[in-house]
Amino acid sequence: MSGSRLTMYDAQMLSPVTLARVIETVNEDLHRYFSFEELVETDYRMDVISGDLVEHVINQRAKSARAAGDMVFGLRGAEDIFVRQYTGVGAGTIRNLQSIMTAVFEDCVEYMPMVYYALRVIRNPSEISLATITTLQTSMLSIRGTFSNFLIGVTELNRAAVELRGIYDLEVVNNVVKDEGQLSYPGEKSSEEGMALELRNVSFRYPGSQNIDGALDDVSFKISAGELIVVVGANGSGKSTLVNILSRLYDATSGQVLLDGVDIKEYKLSEIRQAVAILTQDHQLFPGISLKENISLGDVHCAEDEVERRIAEGVRKGGAENVIGKLERGVDTVLDSRVLRYSQLVDEGDETNPLVIKMEQLERTSNVSGGERQRLVASRTFMRMQSNRIKLVAVDEPTSALDPEGELTLFTQLREARKGKTMLFITHRFGPLTKHADNIICMKDGKIVEFGNHASLMEMDGEYCKMYRIQADAFQS
Numbered sequence: 117m118s119g120s121r122l123t124m125y126d127a128q129m130l131s132p133v134t135l136a137r138v139i140e141t142v143n144e145d146l147h148r149y150f151s152f153e154e155l156v157e158t159d160y161r162m163d164v165i166s167g168d169l170v171e172h173v174i175n176q177r178a179k180s181a182r183a184a185g186d187m188v189f190g191l192r193g194a195e196d197i198f199v200r201q202y203t204g205v206g207a208g209t210i211r212n213l214q215s216i217m218t219a220v221f222e223d224c225v226e227y228m229p230m231v232y233y234a235l236r237v238i239r240n241p242s243e244i245s246l247a248t249i250t251t252l253q254t255s256m257l258s259i260r261g262t263f264s265n266f267l268i269g270v271t272e273l274n275r276a277a278v279e280l281r282g283i284y285d286l287e288v289v290n291n292v293v294k295d296e297g298q299l300s301y302p303g304e305k306s307s308e309e310g311m312a313l314e315l316r317n318v319s320f321r322y323p324g325s326q327n328i329d330g331a332l333d334d335v336s337f338k339i340s341a342g343e344l345i346v347v348v349g350a351n352g353s354g355k356s357t358l359v360n361i362l363s364r365l366y367d368a369t370s371g372q373v374l375l376d377g378v379d380i381k382e383y384k385l386s387e388i389r390q391a392v393a394i395l396t397q398d399h400q401l402f403p404g405i406s407l408k409e410n411i412s413l414g415d416v417h418c419a420e421d422e423v424e425r426r427i428a429e430g431v432r433k434g435g436a437e438n439v440i441g442k443l444e445r446g447v448d449t450v451l452d453s454r455v456l457r458y459s460q461l462v463d464e465g466d467e468t469n470p471l472v473i474k475m476e477q478l479e480r481t482s483n484v485s486g487g488e489r490q491r492l493v494a495s496r497t498f499m500r501m502q503s504n505r506i507k508l509v510a511v512d513e514p515t516s517a518l519d520p521e522g523e524l525t526l527f528t529q530l531r532e533a534r535k536g537k538t539m540l541f542i543t544h545r546f547g548p549l550t551k552h553a554d555n556i557i558c559m560k561d562g563k564i565v566e567f568g569n570h571a572s573l574m575e576m577d578g579e580y581c582k583m584y585r586i587q588a589d590a591f592q593s
């Protein structure tokens with residue numbers, strides 16, 4: 117795609133004047149602009165934050181906005197909202213409020229003499245003339261306009277604030293996770309083998325949680341560098357929360373987290389993020405950018421002459437070679453291309469409306485399945501894992517849409533890539549992983565109820581053994 121052609125489809129029949137319009141653009145910069153703009157959505161939060169991509173996304177968005185130039189006319193200000201959503205800084209809101217208040221103040225000052233004169237006329241009606249009435253009327257209309265603009269502004273601000281809260285509770289996370297550490301990671305005590313992890317009496321409750329109990333309750337354990345750990349437990353037992361705490365997406369409410377024997381808060385936050393690779397069901401393909409770029413975002417710090425090779429390796433290990441092979445444009449394929457939709461006054465449910473028909477035609481349908489998507493997302497993680505900086509890999513049930521062979525291959529590839537890394541797998545399926553685990557953490561109601569390898573936990577005949585037997589029996593009966 118190149119050029120900057122805009123194709124417009126107007127709906128003249130809606131009204132004597134055009135009230136609605138569908139615009140198609142083939143401008144690549146504009147597409148990128150919309151794509152990066154969309155990454156503020158909750159759906160992509162996990163990828164952007166855990167991949168340490170905040171700065172990259174903000175820069176790319178600004179760059180494509182500059183390149184697209186006037187085509188993003190009317191969308192200025194979105195930048196502020198974007199930055200605010202990622203940083204928790206309300207710069208845009210504050211600036212908007214300031215400009216509205218300034219306008220009101222200026223108008224009040226401007227019309228003050230009129231107001232004074234109007235008050236005099238009320239007190240002394242003999243002063244009034246036709247010219248005075250006309251002047252007063254005009255002034256009052258202006259003042260009314262100013263105040264109605266003010267009210268619209270306040271409503272807008274309110275809407276923006278609600279949107280902000282709704283979309284991004286990450287703002288809370290950013291406020292809670294303070295980036296005050298000074299140490300570089302890996303540090304002096306770090307091992308070549310991977311990241312050593314320790315939790316000491318950690319309890320955690322999500323900000324604003326309505327649950328009676330916290331998500332983690334007095335959790336303690338120690339994992340040596342380079343171990344393969346499997347975390348099991350019922351839904352809601354705290355497994356994913358454990359990963360959130362270890363990768364410092366959240367800070368523990370109480371207790372201490374140590375990485376290589378040093379308190380996690382003493383390290384620079386971005387260096388911790390750069391040392392961790394996370395793959396979960398929540399990880400997504402980014403819309404509107406090529407598969408190649410999607411996978412390369414696994415490591416934006418990769419040397420330029422290494423990128424191609426590492427993407428290819430990521431694709432192979434992620435089991436996505438066949439997926440890409442069957443696409444006409446291969447790794448250059450753009451899935452979920454963004455379409456500019458302007459649908460004011462159009463009932464999108466009305467399937468006979470010519471604009472609705474046109475919009476549906478323009479939506480690029482994605483031609484990959486859910487499982488194929490998971491393979492492409494896994495390819496990004498494998499791209500990331502090739503970096504020497506990665507010392508911890510946390511994998512949280514990323515295989516829900518994979519066929520059994522795909523799941524087994526993914527786990528095998530992950531295990532084989534463990535050199536120099538500590539691996540943490542969260543799974544509900546015991547077979548392919550637990551027998552390879554150095555240790556298994558079994559969780560229940562936010563607590564660790566059992567810790568040990570498969571043989572020792574089976575011998576214990578407790579919670580782990582019970583869950584294991586349920587799955588094993590299902591295959592035998």
Ligand SMILES: Nc1ncnc2c1ncn2[C@@H]1O[C@H](COP(=O)(O)OP(=O)(O)OP(=O)(O)O)[C@@H](O)[C@H]1O
Nearest residue numbers: 322325327331349350351352353354355356357358
């Ligand atoms: N963002 C959140 N805000 C508030 N509460 C949350 C949030 N995420 C999880 N919780 C709560 O924390 C507890 C632990 O959740 P967590 O996701 O860690 O469980 P899990 O063991 O990974 O569950 P699953 O097997 O279903 O993935 C649950 O009670 C859950 O409702």
